[in-house]
Amino acid sequence: MNEGFHRDILAKKKEKHKEVTPVVNHLLKDGETRYGLVIGIQDYANDQLNLRYAANDAQSIYELMVDDQCGMFEREHVRLLLNNDATKQNIWRALSKLKRKVTHSDTVWIYYAGHAA
Helix, strand or coil, X not given: CCHHHHXXXXXXXXXXXXXXXXXXXXXXXXXXXXXXXXXXXXXXXCHHHCCCCHHHHHHHHHHXXXXXXXXXXXXXXXEEEEHHHCCHHHHHHHHHHHHHHCCXXXXXXXXXXXXXX
16 A cells, blocks of 8 residues: 555544544533542552552543543543542532532432442
């Protein structure tokens, strides 16, 4: 195959990619907003309780939720709390903020990776 052929294929792929609009715009009902809270705790005061992948799993879920191509949440509507940021106080603040913002037509998705409390 020649170099020009490959260049044309790459140009078409780039152009096609530009035309894709975020999934969230196609799937929301009128008046609906989707909110998310993603929490991952793997580092604990007692080292014997530490987990290996909880924060990474939460980070991956967050990135999937807000991904332009397959996510269904707008980045500014999803809060990510990992390890030291996932304090009791910060979790309660995030939940309180959701309670103030969310209406009856909205969707809230909460993901938690860590030990049960």
